[in-house]
Each structure stands twice: as C-alpha cells, then as structure tokens.
C-alpha cells in the first residue's frame with residue numbers, strides 16, 4: 001500500500017546567467033538561497049536551491065544555470081508556470097516591488113484568488129498568489145523582503161497539455177490526486193486533503209504541510225506545439241514522499257501502470273525517482289529527508305559551494321569551471 005504523496009517537493013527550472021539568477025531570486029523575490037551545489041549529472045554546472053529559512057519541502061525552486069543557454073519555448077508537455085503563495089494583503093507590496101525592479105506584473109483572478117503574473121530575466125513564467133493559507137506560515141526573516149511579505153512556498157504548478165485525458169488519468173489514478181475545480185480549460189487538482197495531512201504531522205512544519213504545494217493545475221491546450229527545453233523553462237516538478245520505503249512502493253506502483261520509472265537516485269538532500277506522465281511532463285518523487293541541513297548549519301545554508309562526497313575529490317577542478325557568484329541579495333534594503 002502506498003502512502004499518499006504529501007505535496008509538491010520542489011520545482012526545477014533552467015536559467016542562463018547564474019549571477020542574474022541569484023540577483024533575481026535571492027534579491028528581487030527575497031527567497032533564501034539554501035544550497036549552492038552542482039548538477040549531479042553534470043558537475044560543471046551549478047545547481048541552486050531557493051526556499052524558505054530551512055528549505056522545507058514545498059518551498060523549493062531550483063535552477064540549473066547554464067551561462068549562454070539558449071531560451072526554450074513554452075508549450076505542451078511542460079510545466080507552463082509556477083505559482084508561489086504570499087499573504088493576500090502582500091499583493092500590493094509585491095506589485096510595487098516588482099515594478100520598482102523593472103518587472104511588469106499583470107493581475108489575474110483564478111479560483112477566487114488574486115495573483116500577479118510576471119517573468120524572470122530568462123522569461124520563466126512566475127505567479128504570486130494571494131493565499132489566505134499563507135498567513136499562518138512564517139516567512140523567512142533574514143532576507144531583503146520583510147518576513148510578513150515573504151514568499152511562503154510553492155502554491156501550485158500549471159501543466160500545459162495538448163491532450164489532458166491521459167494526464168488526468170495519471171494524476172488521479174496513479175498519483176491519487178483529486179480533481180477539485182474547473183474553469184474554462186483549467187482543471188485544478190488537490191494533492192492531498194489538507195485536514196488529513198495536518199493530522200499526520202504535529203511538528204512546527206504542519207502549517208507548511210497543510211497549505212503549501214498542495215495544488216496542481218492542468219491547462220488543456222489542444223493543438224499547442226510541444227515545448228522546447230532551454231533557459232526560461234521548467235525542467236520538472238517533484239512530489240513529496242516521507243521516506244525511501246514509501247518511495248520504493250511508489251516506484252512499483254508507477255511501473256505497474258506501464259510508465260517507465262528510474263532507479264532511486266541519491267540527490268544528497270533527498271532521494272529521487274523520475275518518470276514522464278503521458279503528456280510528456282517530467283515528474284519526480286523525492287523524499288522529505290534528509291534535507292538541506294545535512295551538510296550545513298541553518299545559519300550557513302547556501303553560503304558555500306557544497307559537493308556530494310563522490311565529487312569532493314574533484315573540488316578544485318569543479319570550482320575552477322564555475323563562475324563565482326555574489327550573494328548581494330541578502331544585504332538589499334528591507335521592503
């Protein structure tokens with residue numbers, strides 16, 4: 001028996017210039033860079049993880065920044081947008097902050113919530129949703145954005161699908177999500193009933209578990225050209241599971257549905273399996289433990305290049321190949 005997936009673990013995207021990426025996410029958006037490491041499949045490239053104070057699952061957006069990378073194209077079989085939760089009362093603050101940073105934001109209402117839509121410097125589609133659930137979640141108080149306004153975590157992702165039927169079958173049948181709402185071509189799925197979820201976890205993370213990363217939207221776009229990967233596009237979304245035993249059960253369950261799923265891979269801060277849903281979007285299932293404090297203290301998160309043990313012997317060569325970055329976002333004026 002597989003335990004339910006408990007939400008979005010992280011979203012991973014592709015960027016071009018690493019410094020510009022840090023300046024935007026740690027600076028303009030005020031997220032915490034919780035880990036600087038390398039792409040474990042390509043150690044000549046950085047892997048940046050941004051999140052809340054400790055990089056709790058559900059708050060994480062990660063990037064592979066490839067200097068000079070060609071821009072991709074949004075399209076079918078891809079995640080078209082990532083939304084983050086902020087308090088409803090903070091939307092005005094965010095609109096002003098984005099405008100002051102030269103970022104054009106449009107306002108939209110979706111399933112009763114107002115959101116700002118905009119793009120990052122590589123053209124990646126982002127959204128800030130005014131979410132009543134965000135207010136009960138603490139914001140990081142060490143960044144350039146005051147804790148009251150800080151991004152709390154991932155609100156939802158939107159899958160772009162040319163044919164939504166098989167994706168619907170995977171989300172509901174294989175992964176156990178619930179179709180909860182529909183408006184036009186957009187269907188919203190809930191990953192887990194939040195009341196049930198908060199019963200599972202009584203620690204201080206329970207509010208985060210209940211409100212963050214528990215929604216997935218599918219946008220049905222028949223006739224849309226397939227996506228092309230590249231800078232400014234999402235690479236994959238990862239769903240949360242509690243431990244490796246549960247992950248193994250998920251691996252068997254997905255395989256039994258005829259989908260090709262990878263072996264369990266050690267990502268140092270979590271363990272991962274990957275598979276493509278029928279529409280083409282790459283899914284991952286990642287374990288909550290051990291998390292980002294595995295190799296750095298909470299205070300020091302993200303301040304130094306960390307390598308997994310199997311790359312430590314190549315540190316000199318790896319460091320020489322990576323462009324140095326500055327964490328100037330941390331000293332920015334508080335909003």
Ligand code: ZN
Nearest residue numbers: 012236238284
């Ligand atoms: Zn991932």
